[in-house]
Structures are given as structure tokens and as C-alpha cells.
Amino acid sequence: MSEFSIKDGLESLNSNELIKLIMNLIQREGQARLHVLEWLEQNCDTNKKASNSNKKSKSPKIHDELLFEYWNNAQSIISEFNCYGGGPEEEEEEVYEWLEKISVLIKEDNITPEAKRRFMEAAFVEYDAGNSGFDDGLMDLFFELCKEKDEWEFLVQKLNRRQSDWRKKLVMRIYRDQLKDDSRYLEERLKNLQYGMDYWDLVQYYIGKRNKKLALEIAQKGIEQGDGRLTELYDYLIDHYSKLQDRDHLESIAKIAMQRKNSESYVLERLFTFYKNGDYEKAKEKLILVYKTTHHKRYFEEYKRMKNYLSESDWEKIEPEIFDEAQNNNIHDYMSICLEKGMKDTVIKTMISPPKNQWGYASFSDFDIFAQKLEKEYPKEILEYYYKKAYRRIPNGDRKTYKEAVKYLGKVKAIYLKHLKDKDGWTHMLNKLLMEFKKRPAFIDEVRKSKL
Secondary structure, three states, rough: OOOOHHHHHOOOOOOHHHHHHHHHHHHHHOOOOHHHHHHHHOOHHHHHHOOOOOOOOHHHHHHHHHHHHHHHHHHHHHHHHHHHHHOOOOHHHHHHHHHHHHHHHHHHOHHHHHHHHHHHHHHHHHHHHOOOOHHHHHHHHHHHHOOHHHHHHHHHHHHHOOOHHHHHHHHHHHHHHHHHOOHHHHHHHOOOEEEEHHHHHHHHHHHOOOOHHHHHHHHHHHHOEOOOOOOHHHHHHHHHHOOOHHHHHHHHHHHHHHHOOOOOHHHHHHHHHHOOOOOHHHHHHHHHHHHHHHHOOOOOHHHHHHHHHHHHHHHHHHHHHHHHHHHHHHHHHHHHHHHHHOOHHHHHHHHOOOEEEEOEEEEOOHHHHHHHHHHHOOHHHHHHHHHHHHHHOOOOOHHHHHHHHHHHHHHHHEEEEEEOOOHHHHHOOOOOOOOHHHOHHHHHHHHHHHHH
């Protein structure tokens, strides 16, 4: 091996020769420039360099250069993602690593205003393309980058060059939270009140300004005119009027929700909670309306809740309706109700012969939870249920279905031995099944491994 030492060779060079060597490396290797800049940023004693009043610190210039080195690495990939609407996962991860490096650099707060503006100009080209999936990450960087008023106004200017609801929200957020410009925030906000969350944004603004009167007015207007999600507005109004025990306003809110068919079951639920400990008739009315206005009903849960709350006479009036609707719309809830009523024979019958849909197939077949509850009282019937579930998984099956079949055969065995005390019956049944499927070695192997 050569005795030549690179370290010794470098130490023999003067400063000009070292600079020449490094510049040569930078020209030869693309990432060398980045590595040199990072080394300078981490190791140069800029405080000593700045001690001479006639010399300026090189630190901001290094940070500016690093910013664009990081950005150039990220931008090349982001541009590709914008062209194709995405890209490989490993490249996505690489972009986020570069963006994280930029974020760390920003937090050191040494980037010059000129570099900030040049960076936003360059990055907005990719942000405006809007097809890369990195838009949120870029916007986070813009928000981290801006510190001074003119920087925030420049960001507003860039956002306003294209129109979208999201950009409008960002602009309003900047006016309200960063520039503290109430008049411009309100001007934009009042021009853009369409959705419930737009109204809620304005309500929160007035809450922050301790102007409850205007907050309530806007919330009321929002539930009357806003589109989409109104939950926060309803909660704000209901909380306020509940504390005041103002039933007229609460009833008015419920009426609006029902007329607009927007979150009506949610509002009625809130009013049921308000009335339930003090006004039985009002609470009963709201509870029944909650059931009637809920689109995806949980029949068994509502069945139990109404049974527990309503008087016996009122319960007798509504109970048949819930029972019939559950039977027609949700067989699982229907069977749970049947168990609640002690109709175990009906549950067993449904498990063995489930109702069929219009194409002649069972609409629901997973009744294991009921089997577990009833196997002690109805061992033969549940044994038949488990056996059918096992058998269906064997013809045209694979390893996965064979494993499932063996699981159910284990349940069959447990019933034979534990409840029927019939070991011979189990042995006969298993041998018959193995004989029938003797040409399915994978199934036989799964049975053997399970030690049935």
C-alpha cells in the first residue's frame, strides 16, 4: 500500500492552493458545493470575522446560498411531480427531507430579505402548478419565512394572483393573525360568507374581540344561510341559550335545523340533553325526533335508550315501529332486539336460515356473536351453524379459507365435547369430512396442524 497521506498533502498546500482544490471539486461534483456550504455554516467562526467593523458577517450570505442549494434539490423533484401528478415514494421522502432542511435554516433567522423574496418567487412557480402534492409543505415554509410586514404583504400579493377558496382563506388568515389588519380581514371575510365554516371563522373573530352580540348575530345568520357543516355554529348558539335557559331560542334553532335538514338529529340530540332532567314531555318529543331524523339508524342502541327513558305507555306506542324497521333494514340490530325481548327461537331460526335478498343470496351471514351467546342453550343448532360456516370454506378454497374452516371446526368440536358430551359424534363427523375432501391435501394439512 502507498505511504502517501492525503492529510499530509493537504497540509502542505497554501491557502490559495486549497481554495483552488475546493473549487475544482465543486465543479466536478454537484453536491460538493452543498457540502462546502454546510461545512462553512457549521464551522466558520463568523463572530471573529465580524469583529472588524469594516467587515460584514458572511453568515447571512452562507444561509442564502444554502437556502437555494436545498431548494434546487427539492425543486427538481417537485417539478416532476407537478408534471405527472405524483411520483415514487422514495423521491417524495427526499423532497420532505429537503423541505425540512429549509425549515431548520429559516428558524436560524439569518436569511436576508432579498433571498426570502427570491425564494418565494421561485417556489411559487411550483406552488401555482398545484399538482405535486407538496402544496401544504410549501405554504408552511412561506408562513415560517415571513416575519416583517412587507414580507407578509408580498405573500398576500402572490396568493392573490390566482383565485381559489383556499387562497382566500389564507389571505384572510394573514390579515387577521399576522398583519393585524381588522378592516382588510373584515372586508375579505364579509365578501366570502358561503359555508358554515366561513361564518364560524367570523364568529371566532368577534369572540376574540369580546363582541358577543355580533358573534351571536353572525352565528344565527350562519345556521340560516350557511352551506355545509354548521355544527360549530349550532354548538355556540345552543351553549349560549342553554346557560340562559332560553327555551324559545333553543326551539327556534331546532326548527331551523329541521327546516333546512342540516344536522337536525344532532341539534335535536343537544336539546334532548337539555330537557331530559327537567321536562319529560319536551325531552320525549326530541328523543323521538332524533330517531326519526337519523339517516343511518342504530336501531338496537335507540331501542335500549328509548326503553330506558320513556314511560311504559309511551314506550308501548313507539316500540313496534322500531322493531319492524330494524327487521326490514338491519338484521343484526333486529336479532339483538329479539335477544333483548327473549325471542331466542327467532334468533336461532334467523341464524340457520337467514333472509335472502332480491337475488336469492343471504343478505347477512356473520352471526358468530349470537352463536357465542346461545351455544349453551341451543348446542345442536349452533353446532349446525358452525359446521355450515366451516363447510362453505372448503370447496374451491385455499390456505386462507382452509384455516378459517378449521377455526369453525374447532368450535364444532368444543360443542360436541363440552355441551353434548359426544366424543364419538365428533370423531364420526370429522372422519366423514376428511374422507369427502381427501383430494384436498392443503385442507388435510391444516386439520393435521390444528390437532383437531
